[in-house]
Amino acid sequence: xxxxKDLHKSFGEAHILKGITTTFDKxxxxxxxxxxxxxxTVFLKCLxxxxxxxxxxxxxxxxxxxxxxxxxxxxxxxxIGMVFQGSALFDSMTIAENVxxxxxxxxxxxxxxxxxxxxxxxxxxxxxxxxxxxPSEASGGMQKRVAIARAIVNNPKYLFCDEPNSGLDxxxxxxxxxxxQEITDEYQITTVINSHDMxxxxxxxxxxxxxxxxxxxxxxxKDTIFRTDNxxxxxxxxxxxxxxxxRRMYLEENQ
Amino acid sequence: xxxxxxxxxYFLMIKDMFRKPTKWSVLKxxxxxxxxxxxxxxxxxxxxxxxxxxxxxxxxxxxxISNPLIPKYLVGFAxxxxxxxxxxxxxxxxxxxxxxxxxxxxxxxxxxxTEQIDALEVMGINAINYLVFPKFIALTLYPFVISIAMSLxxxxxxxxxxxxxxxxxxxxxDGVQNDFIAFHMAYAFIKTxxxxxxxxxxxxxxxxxxxxxxxxxxxxxxxxxxxxxxxIILLNFLLTSLLLG
Numbered sequence: 001x002x003x004x005k006d007l008h009k010s011f012g013e014a015h016i017l018k019g020i021t022t023t024f025d026k027x028x029x030x031x032x033x034x035x036x037x038x039x040x041t042v043f044l045k046c047l048x049x050x051x052x053x054x055x056x057x058x059x060x061x062x063x064x065x066x067x068x069x070x071x072x073x074x075x076x077x078x079x080i081g082m083v084f085q086g087s088a089l090f091d092s093m094t095i096a097e098n099v100x101x102x103x104x105x106x107x108x109x110x111x112x113x114x115x116x117x118x119x120x121x122x123x124x125x126x127x128x129x130x131x132x133x134x135p136s137e138a139s140g141g142m143q144k145r146v147a148i149a150r151a152i153v154n155n156p157k158y159l160f161c162d163e164p165n166s167g168l169d170x171x172x173x174x175x176x177x178x179x180x181q182e183i184t185d186e187y188q189i190t191t192v193i194n195s196h197d198m199x200x201x202x203x204x205x206x207x208x209x210x211x212x213x214x215x216x217x218x219x220x221x222k223d224t225i226f227r228t229d230n231x232x233x234x235x236x237x238x239x240x241x242x243x244x245x246x247r248r249m250y251l252e253e254n255q
Numbered sequence: 256x257x258x259x260x261x262x263x264x265y266f267l268m269i270k271d272m273f274r275k276p277t278k279w280s281v282l283k284x285x286x287x288x289x290x291x292x293x294x295x296x297x298x299x300x301x302x303x304x305x306x307x308x309x310x311x312x313x314x315x316x317x318x319x320i321s322n323p324l325i326p327k328y329l330v331g332f333a334x335x336x337x338x339x340x341x342x343x344x345x346x347x348x349x350x351x352x353x354x355x356x357x358x359x360x361x362x363x364x365x366x367x368x369t370e371q372i373d374a375l376e377v378m379g380i381n382a383i384n385y386l387v388f389p390k391f392i393a394l395t396l397y398p399f400v401i402s403i404a405m406s407l408x409x410x411x412x413x414x415x416x417x418x419x420x421x422x423x424x425x426x427x428x429d430g431v432q433n434d435f436i437a438f439h440m441a442y443a444f445i446k447t448x449x450x451x452x453x454x455x456x457x458x459x460x461x462x463x464x465x466x467x468x469x470x471x472x473x474x475x476x477x478x479x480x481x482x483x484x485x486x487i488i489l490l491n492f493l494l495t496s497l498l499l500g
Contacts, residue, residue, distance in 0.1 A: 048377050053323030074275075088370035092288075102378060105283055160377075 007056035016042045018214040027188040029204045033210035044194045078106045081151030083161040087143040089135040096131035102154040121149040141172035159191040177204050228251045275381040288395035304464035305404035309411030317421035331430020343404040345491050348450040352483035356458035360479040363462025364472040366423045387459040397451035442498045457483045
């Protein structure tokens with residue numbers, strides 16, 4: 001579980017995060033949603049330890065990140081898997097080498113043990129047989145699956161995904177969403193997804209945190225988001241006619 | 256103020272380059288790859304330029320000697336001195352700032368733009384050590400490139416001199432051997448090692464700390480070439496004053 005308490009982050013005069021307090025539960029897909037410029041990416045980068053923050057705390061299963069020594073931070077980071085918006089695969093390595101990279105860096109496994117693990121995770125993300133392809137030869141959906149495979153290869157406790165569906169067609173986006181949810185459930189990972197894809201919100205949002213202008217405006221789940229009367233949330237989530245209809249139908253059916 | 260900030264950041268990067276080293280089994284592969292990219296990959300262009308510039312130096316020297324009192328061996332002597340003292344260590348380094356420096360800046364800059372550096376940092380890897388240290392180690396072989404440039408420059412001078420009809424082979428070889436000071440070689444290789452460090456670190460700095468997108472990668476490469484060249488020229492002056500002055 002990740003606990004965030006009264007998190008503040010500024011860049012010069014610009015106060016980006018204004019006292020966010022929330023928790024991200026283990027074994028659940030936790031979504032951070034909000035409009036562009038609401039502070040989602042800054043929040044995610046603070047969670048990852050890529051940005052230092054001025055006030056507040058972030059704790060990973062009780063360990064407060066800012067209190068950890070450099071070695072303890074490194075150890076904690078080996079428990080973190082990250083799927084970047086653009087996949088961030090190392091373009092000088094093959095798909096198998098990309099997935100093997102965290103194992104080479106952080107474990108003392110033999111080459112055959114690492115190869116077995118790579119085979120296993122590539123099969124798990126339905127990429128069996130793509131070992132020797134270069135990232136540039138893979139489609140956007142394949143690259144995302146390689147990024148997920150790389151993120152989970154070292155059995156992380158925490159999985160972070162930044163816009164995992166951006167640039168993907170709706171069908172592939174659902175495949176990626178389902179894959180993340182299955183992996184979260186199967187390995188009991190604390191997964192945090194930064195998204196503004198409403199399909200993801202409806203499909204896998206077991207916990208949803210809605211940010212507006214740097215503060216937490218609302219939190220709930222994919223079920224409670226239908227019933228909320230928070231104007232900012234409804235304006236954002238049900239901005240399209242399709243989602244307005246979906247909401248109306250849901251509320252009529254569940255009255 | 257911005258320059259002071261950049262200088263400070265550069266020295267902090269140098270410190271981080273030696274901190275928290277990457278696992279040896281991974282580092283070994285990176286070093287071998289960088290030797291291939293930076294050293295082996297530069298041999299062709301360095302050999303080509305050194306050979307022909309050596310030839311031009313010999314021809315120019317020969318054409319500018321009209322006084323019959325000046326000995327014929329001076330062509331070989333002047334070519335050797337020009338090549339060993341300045342052309343090979345300094346001007347090949349300027350060329351390498353364009354070739355190797357741009358490659359380093361653009362490859363690290365592209366990694367920054369495509370979040371590959373963020374991916375390394377999230378994993379808890381010291382990205383500066385992972386990316387810059389292997390390049391620094393690979394470029395410790397740079398004196399090998401410069402010694403090839405020296406040899407081929409002098410050979411180019413010989414070929415141009417003899418086959419262009421500007422002098423005899425015996426005169427040229429006599430000149431190359433005449434009044435040879437071993438410390439000049441030491442001076443050249445001290446400069447070469449200093450320039451190798453500059454070639455590895457300044458382009459890495461501009462790649463690592465770049466901000467923006469693809470356009471900025473191009474701009475960073477240009478800036479990196481300019482500053483690498485400026486620092487090489489300034490250090491050349493400083494080292495020459497200290498070692499030969």
